[in-house]
Amino acid sequence: MAGPSGGLGRMSPARFDLRPLSGGAWEASSTGPSVFAKAVGPTVLRWTPDRAKLRGLAEIRTLRIELGLTALDGLPPDIFVEADWGGGYGAESRARLKRGDGGLFAVLPARGRRLHGVRLLLVTQEARRLAMDHFSVTGAGKLDPDPRGRLGPVLESLKGTLGPLRAPMMDVWRLARRARFRGGALRGGQDRWRASYNRALDIARNPKGPHFAAPIVEPLRLAPDAPKIVAFYLPQFHPIPENDAWWGKGFTDWSNVAKAQPQFVGHDQPRLPADLGYYDLRVPTVMAEQIALAKTAGVAAFCFHYYWFAGKRLLEAPIEAYLADPSLDLPFALCWANENWTRRWEGDESQVLIAQDHSPEDDKAVFRDLARYLADPRYLRIGGRPVLVVYRPELLPDPKATTDRWRALSLELGLGELVLYATTAFGFSDYAACGFDGIVDFPPHGIDVAEITREIELLNPSFEGQVYDYARVADAKLNALTTADPGLVPGVMPSWDNQARKSGAGKVFHGADPATYQRWLSGALDHAARTRPQGEALVFVNAWNEWAEGAYLEPDRRFGHAYLHATRAAMAPYVPRVTDHHPLPATAATRFQRRSGVAILLHLYYPELTPWFAQRLAPLADRADVILTLPESWTEAELAAARAAFPEALILITPNQGRDIGPFIRALKAAGEHGYALFCKLHTKRSPHRSDGDAWRETLVGDLVGETALEHALHAFEQDPRLGLLAGAASRMALGEPGVMTNNTVHVQRLAQLMALTFNDDTPFAAGSMFWGRTEAFAPLAQLSDDELAFGPELGRVDGTTAHAIERLTAAIVQRAGYRASFQL
Secondary structure: OOOOOOOOOOOOOEEEEEEEOHHHOEEEEEOOOOOEOOOOOOEEEEEOOOHHHHHHOOOEEEEEEEEEEEEOOOOOOEEEEEEEOOOOOOHHHEEEOEEEOOEEEEEEEOOOOOOOEEEEEEEOOOOEEEEEEEEEEEEEEEOOOOOOOOHHHHHHHHHHHHHHHHHHHHHHHHHHHHHHHHHHHHHHHHHHHHHHHHHHHHHHHOOOOOOOEOOOOOOOOOOOOOOEEEEEEOOOOOOOHHHHHHHOOOOOHHHHHHHOOOOEOOOOOOOOEOOOOOOOOOOHHHHHHHHHHHHHHOEEEEEEEEEEEOOEEEOOHHHHHHHHOOOOOOOEEEEEOOOOEEEHHHOEEEEEEEOOOOOHHHHHHHHHHHHHHHOOOOEOEEOOEEEEEEOOHHHOOOHHHHHHHHHHHHHHOOOOOOEEEEEOHHHOOOOOOOOOOEEEOOOOOOOOOOEOHHHOOEOOOOOOOEEEEHHHHHHHHHHHHOOOOOOEEOEEOOOOEHHHOOOOOOEEEEOOOHHHHHHHHHHHHHHHHHHOOOOOOEEEEOOOEEHHHOEEOOOEOOOEOHHHHHHHHHHHHHOOOOOOOOHHHHHHHHHOOOOOOEEEEEEOOOHHHHHHHHHHHHHHOOOOEEEEEEOOOOOHHHHHHHHHHOOOOEEEEOOOOOOOHHHHHHHHHHHHHOOOOEEEEEEOOOOOOOOOHHHHHHHHHHHHHOOOHHHHHHHHHHHOOOEEEEOOHHHEEEOOOOOOOOOOHHHHHHHHHHHOOOOOOOOEEEOOOOEEEEHHHHHHHHOOOHHHHOOOOOOOEOOOOHHHHHHHOHHHHHHHOOOEEEOOO
8 A cells, every 4th residue: 555554563362341331331341451441432442543653644545444353242233433533533534344354444534634543332232242353553545735734733733632622612713703704794895795796696697707608519529549538427317206205305406506505705606507407317308418518528428326225226217218228329337326325415424314235145236237237339448348436445345355246247247357446435545455447536535735714705604614726626636646556547526516415514616617627637638648558548527417516517607618618628639630731731832822912811610611601702713812721620521621612722720729810810921921912801600609690600791792792892992091991880899888898808908008009998899700901900910929819728718718809909900000990891
């Protein structure tokens, strides 16, 4: 096991006589050597490490307790182990002992940075005589650096020394915190409340803020050996009788999502679904829509959470429907969520709603049920082997025996070899010893860095949750990949906030946004691609649709489709690409000759619109040349179709940066180099976030190149040598109109300073960025470097990017060059 370790070796046999005392306490008297304290309450044995052992067990990630324990009159059915991490013993650090090859054992995730002690508890009403022949405590893994710095261990050690003063001191701290909260409200806090309310109101009204993204229209074509993104999928969004009984009639996770409230200033709650709405997975079309979204984003497979309780299935209907419908053609895998269902959401893990009953017989029964799915041709395979994930292997009595049984059964049933993955949930790490091929990182489990709970400004003074800085967490996870276990399968979360399930006590990763998620996902994909054989690299995303935990890729009312765009952007390096060196554009460049003084600068992004534009530009063939900019992701067939449609055109392979604006700037420079005085800027505009996107393109293009438009444009430029931009009246807007500058002020001001532009509320621009122009008039724009343009990741945003700022500054640009803009075409 990696990381620091420490513990007790094998000890001499010791005997303990346990007798019940008054008040429900127990007394343990030893007849042999012992390092254990006298038992109190249900405690049988307590072990406290000496200083050397304590140092050895500092900064560990998981704790393993092993012991050999027998009794003349039989062991009680329930024996638990608890650890004290500085805050005392409690149910949050408790596990039931399981039987292994060497006796009893339990694995606990670290709840602090320093172990203070371990105790055993027996659930029994009778006196017992116990014998112990060995006992050991070992640690595995190493925690990330303490975000509190050197004071961290000191603060933690104080918890254990406060004793009976700890509770009243915590009460004092809470009162001080509430007083600070109330004081803030009196000193302008109400303004911050109002700002938080207005932010939530804007999202509810859906004004399409600066991060809101349009749907993805074009398919994503990946190389065959590209790494695969697998998104965990919650099949919970439909009512079942059990949830009706446990949580109320008609309950689904939407019941939690809808009632969530913000706990602090800037807290993004409630989460409101967009395109798919509050869906019900009993409706067949829902999964078809989800698959369509996943494919455009580059998600390779869903990994359904699978719920089996000793022969009883729950939430199985969506997975069964998926299996029965071959038209649902996205690959899928299963993750057995092999833990009890409890009232954890209400803070009570002791009340079991439905329990597991792990046994050798259950191992065989569950795998025979799983085999129906693993045999499906759509099932996710790596190297031809089906992938199966187990959420919490440590809950199995003997995980290695379970995986051995499954591998033998898989061969017996004709499924072949398996790829078995565990997850890092609840601090599990010992995957190899348990017979697993690897371990899937499952954030936010195991994350204990970048907590900012004390830095936030509360709206709810009774908030008892934790808040973390998402961006710093992403950095920490990426750094951890540099020293990751070779068997680690990277995992990424787009966000996390389970306030909906744990009201006033959730764990929030604040500041999550699509761009940071893309950076994290890109790093995880790069790591997987570099460390795994070609075609076998996987990255798991938690999750596709965990709405009550704030972890989802599906569209919402704040970001729209931005997380899907971010997922697609992270997969962009694995898309086959062409360049200007490709034979087709290279040949076009060699043969190109200027035949006119006018150039049509056409950015063809959507290949299906090539014939549409070819038809509309055909009447201009003798009057204007064509400079085509085409994206790098086009196929050979699409390139050939564009060349056939525009046989005399100059073809430039250009990254789709700044949407059509980046390609326009490159084409503009090419037009200047070839001596074109005038140009017409066009592009395959679709505006998928608008219901009239195609109609708007028809109008804009018709105004510029329809019938007599070319003659009118050329005449206008000939009559007025100072005319720099000419567009149709339907495209004219002004910077002072409502919403025009709401999301664009920062980029507009930055670019205006770079180009020495002046503007005011009356400054016009051509909405849709299609217009006629004089090449010299756009010199201020053509002279900007790529660094100055700073397009950055756009992620499908419908407003607020550098491209939108340049669109709004077109008239100001030509005015800066000494020309004017007209909207009278």
